[in-house]
Amino acid sequence: MAQKTRIAVTPGDGIGPEVVAEAVHCLETLRKRHDLPMEWTRFPWPSHAWHEENGESMPADALDQLKSYDAILLGALGDPGPVDDPDRYLLPDSISLAPLLDMRKGFDQWVCERPARLLPGARQYLADERAKDIDMLVIRENSEGEYVSQGGRLRKGAPDEVATQMEVFTRRATDRIIRYGFEQARLRAAARAEEGRTRHFRTLDGKTCESQVCIVTKRNALRYWGDMYTEAFEEMAKQYPDVATHHELVDAACMKFVQAPWAFDVVVASNLQGDILTDLAAVLSGGMGVAPSCNLNPDENGMPSMFEPTHGSAPDIAGQGLADPTAMLFTTARMLEWLGRKDPAVAAAGRELFDAVAADLAENAGKSRGTQEIGAAVRERL
Amino acid sequence: MAQKTRIAVTPGDGIGPEVVAEAVHCLETLRKRHDLPMEWTRFPWPSHAWHEENGESMPADALDQLKSYDAILLGALGDPGPVDDPDRYLLPDSISLAPLLDMRKGFDQWVCERPARLLPGARQYLADERAKDIDMLVIRENSEGEYVSQGGRLRKGAPDEVATQMEVFTRRATDRIIRYGFEQARLRAAARAEEGRTRHFRTLDGKTCESQVCIVTKRNALRYWGDMYTEAFEEMAKQYPDVATHHELVDAACMKFVQAPWAFDVVVASNLQGDILTDLAAVLSGGMGVAPSCNLNPDENGMPSMFEPTHGSAPDIAGQGLADPTAMLFTTARMLEWLGRKDPAVAAAGRELFDAVAADLAENAGKSRGTQEIGAAVRERL
Numbered sequence: 233m234a235q236k237t238r239i240a241v242t243p244g245d246g247i248g249p250e251v252v253a254e255a256v257h258c259l260e261t262l263r264k265r266h267d268l269p270m271e272w273t274r275f276p277w278p279s280h281a282w283h284e285e286n287g288e289s290m291p292a293d294a295l296d297q298l299k300s301y302d303a304i305l306l307g308a309l310g311d312p313g314p315v316d317d318p319d320r321y322l323l324p325d326s327i328s329l330a331p332l333l334d335m336r337k338g339f340d341q342w343v344c345e346r347p348a349r350l351l352p353g354a355r356q357y358l359a360d361e362r363a364k365d366i367d368m369l370v371i372r373e374n375s376e377g378e379y380v381s382q383g384g385r386l387r388k389g390a391p392d393e394v395a396t397q398m399e400v401f402t403r404r405a406t407d408r409i410i411r412y413g414f415e416q417a418r419l420r421a422a423a424r425a426e427e428g429r430t431r432h433f434r435t436l437d438g439k440t441c442e443s444q445v446c447i448v449t450k451r452n453a454l455r456y457w458g459d460m461y462t463e464a465f466e467e468m469a470k471q472y473p474d475v476a477t478h479h480e481l482v483d484a485a486c487m488k489f490v491q492a493p494w495a496f497d498v499v500v501a502s503n504l505q506g507d508i509l510t511d512l513a514a515v516l517s518g519g520m521g522v523a524p525s526c527n528l529n530p531d532e533n534g535m536p537s538m539f540e541p542t543h544g545s546a547p548d549i550a551g552q553g554l555a556d557p558t559a560m561l562f563t564t565a566r567m568l569e570w571l572g573r574k575d576p577a578v579a580a581a582g583r584e585l586f587d588a589v590a591a592d593l594a595e596n597a598g599k600s601r602g603t604q605e606i607g608a609a610v611r612e613r614l
Numbered sequence: 615m616a617q618k619t620r621i622a623v624t625p626g627d628g629i630g631p632e633v634v635a636e637a638v639h640c641l642e643t644l645r646k647r648h649d650l651p652m653e654w655t656r657f658p659w660p661s662h663a664w665h666e667e668n669g670e671s672m673p674a675d676a677l678d679q680l681k682s683y684d685a686i687l688l689g690a691l692g693d694p695g696p697v698d699d700p701d702r703y704l705l706p707d708s709i710s711l712a713p714l715l716d717m718r719k720g721f722d723q724w725v726c727e728r729p730a731r732l733l734p735g736a737r738q739y740l741a742d743e744r745a746k747d748i749d750m751l752v753i754r755e756n757s758e759g760e761y762v763s764q765g766g767r768l769r770k771g772a773p774d775e776v777a778t779q780m781e782v783f784t785r786r787a788t789d790r791i792i793r794y795g796f797e798q799a800r801l802r803a804a805a806r807a808e809e810g811r812t813r814h815f816r817t818l819d820g821k822t823c824e825s826q827v828c829i830v831t832k833r834n835a836l837r838y839w840g841d842m843y844t845e846a847f848e849e850m851a852k853q854y855p856d857v858a859t860h861h862e863l864v865d866a867a868c869m870k871f872v873q874a875p876w877a878f879d880v881v882v883a884s885n886l887q888g889d890i891l892t893d894l895a896a897v898l899s900g901g902m903g904v905a906p907s908c909n910l911n912p913d914e915n916g917m918p919s920m921f922e923p924t925h926g927s928a929p930d931i932a933g934q935g936l937a938d939p940t941a942m943l944f945t946t947a948r949m950l951e952w953l954g955r956k957d958p959a960v961a962a963a964g965r966e967l968f969d970a971v972a973a974d975l976a977e978n979a980g981k982s983r984g985t986q987e988i989g990a991a992v993r994e995r996l
């Protein structure tokens with residue numbers, strides 16, 4: 233029998249606990265029905281709870297508590313504080329959202345993945361009907377680059393203040409994220425071939441490939457790492473002659489995400505540029521209400537990956553049972569598929585959950601339903 | 615009589631000379647008709663011409679040659695090379711586009727402005743009908759930040775290479791761009807009031823204002839300058855109690871540009887984040903075919919501002935008379951309005967040109983017409 237899969241559930245702030253409750257209900261249904269070797273532990277951790285104690289929004293030993301799990305399922309961060317005493321507890325984003333960055337760094341979750349597909353029922357923001365054909369995967373470098381937090385403020389607050397922020401990119405992390413992109417491109421092409429929906433991409437020298445990787449940089453202005461990214465990409469591409477390659481500058485990439493997103497397959501970008509592109513990708517697939525986000529450590533070194541919906545804690549509707557759990561449920565499905573690398577039954581449960589959420593979305597889009605109602609409707613399909 | 619206005623015309627590469635020819639025709643028509651004290655000088659400077667001489671894509675003394683002009687009207691950069699010998703002349707973007715950055719830096723054009731309004735006839739990429747109400751001005755800090763070109767590559771090409779890129783922000787440049795944003799917000803509110811289309815923006819404390827400035831940062835990840843920007847913004851806002859203020863993170867801002875762009879008025883962003891947002895703003899106003907871009911030095915210190923369409927040199931259609939000059943003509947109109955700060959007749963000519971191009975666009979959108987045909991149609995309206 234496969235080893236038991238252990239999940240750390242961190243509901244977080246605002247609507248987090250509400251949408252996580254539906255996710256856990258679905259997990260429970262799937263676990264029972266398929267007798268899955270799977271268990272979970274709840275770490276409530278609203279982000280204001282630890283602030284007075286250690287100045288942070290997680291317990292000081294949070295990463296230690298989480299590190300032995302196979303995955304972390306996170307609801308939402310962003311502390312609205314107790315409604316009756318907002319001044320005391322309202323944390324700035326830089327504190328309440330810090331656990332996201334801490335987990336990514338601490339568990340070396342060097343891949344952030346956000347697929348963009350416009351599923352039936354999801355809101356279509358673009359006028360062009362081809363938006364229905366959007367099918368891309370944005371892969372964000374999640375471990376370094378613009379996010380290394382090096383720099384400072386000279387003469388803070390003075391009229392002649394200078395603030396600096398260093399971007400640091402290593403060839404090693406660049407190579408691994410680019411290789412990951414090419415591998416995903418191959419996997420996607422294989423999956424499409426199986427489903428009979430092969431796509432075609434033309435290379436510059438006129439060859440036709442069934443997948444594509446587009447690297448994004450801003451090398452005409454940020455030349456140092458832009459050049460390194462480009463060289464690493466071109467070298468890696470030689471090992472994947474079956475994958476078409478493409479280069480976009482980040483400004484043009486954002487423009488093309490709006491103008492012709494159906495032309496992309498896999499997109500690889502730096503931490504900040506990937507942050508921007510994954511948010512745009514979320515819009516392309518219908519917006520925050522449906523967008524999952526995966527922070528992965530693919531190294532099989534025992535460190536947990538982290539799964540969170542792209543949306544925030546939505547304090548304005550928290551506690552009212554109004555939040556749409558769809559993004560959270562898609563995120564949970566994605567987590568099961570990821571965990572399923574080691575156990576096909578778990579992967580199958582992930583696909584089952586995905587199909588149930590997608591079917592519910594297609595049938596009920598636009599209806600006004602509460603959190604629990606949507607969760608129950610999805611569970612009925614399982 | 616007002617002093618003679620002198621314009622340096624740099625057509626550049628690819629379709630640049632073709633669209634610039636139409637712009638110059640229009641300038642000539644307006645000059646004659648209104649007896650405007652205005653003259654121009656052509657600096658052909660295709661970007662490959664100087665490369666073998668000095669490794670650059672402009673003559674070594676280009677800035678010296680240009681500095682006494684009141685404005686620079688630029689066609690497009692990006693060298694496709696002579697079609698019969700592409701290998702010899704094809705310059706990478708980092709060289710052929712360098713003059714843009716050199717001029718911005720050399721002439722301290724610290725404001726980059728791109729208005730976004732979806733004019734009748736322009737292509738609408740968003741499905742929501744409210745896209746017709748889009749009316750925002752994105753103001754990009756154009757002198758420092760991510761574009762200072764400081765950094766390097768340690769162990770270049772080796773597996774343990776480290777590439778760094780420094781972002782440098784000064785409070786002085788931050789203050790001036792934020793102040794510029796607030797001033798523009800007031801001017802826009804005044805102009806709207808005159809046209810009888812007042813807009814309303816709600817402040818956090820429930821007050822209603824007729825204009826808004828949204829500051830964009832990524833302060834939850836790039837904390838040093840993000841905090842400095844935020845502090846500078848909050849302090850400056852005290853001097854503009856009549857303007858509503860708003861803060862967005864760049865990823866959320868990009869998302870909202872697609873989801874609800876009609877909610878924005880003035881948007882102020884850093885060099886790189888502004889680069890991305892202005893490209894998105896270009897899409898919102900119909901795409902590259904219509905988007906002007908202004909690089910301004912508002913200091914009245916004699917240094918020229920530079921006006922260019924957002925589009926590139928489009929080598930694939932260059933030399934065939936197919937390029938749409940609409941963006942170039944809007945850019946020219948914007949230049950005249952800018953130059954008109956000193957001469958109302960010139961400003962009026964700018965508005966006249968704008969109206970003619972807009973009317974032509976509204977009437978003929980979608981028709982397939984050549985460069986000269988569009989230029990002639992616009993001139994007929996002058």
Ligand SMILES: CC(C)[C@H](C(=O)O)[C@@H](O)C(=O)O
Nearest residue numbers: 329332333507525834835865
């Ligand atoms: C909360 C923030 C630091 C984070 C990021 O920038 O990575 C968020 O925007 C995301 O995309 O997960």
Ligand SMILES: CC(C)[C@H](C(=O)O)[C@@H](O)C(=O)O
Nearest residue numbers: 452453483711714715889907
């Ligand atoms: C050509 C390039 C360096 C430039 C920039 O990034 O500023 C361009 O994208 C622009 O927006 O004018």
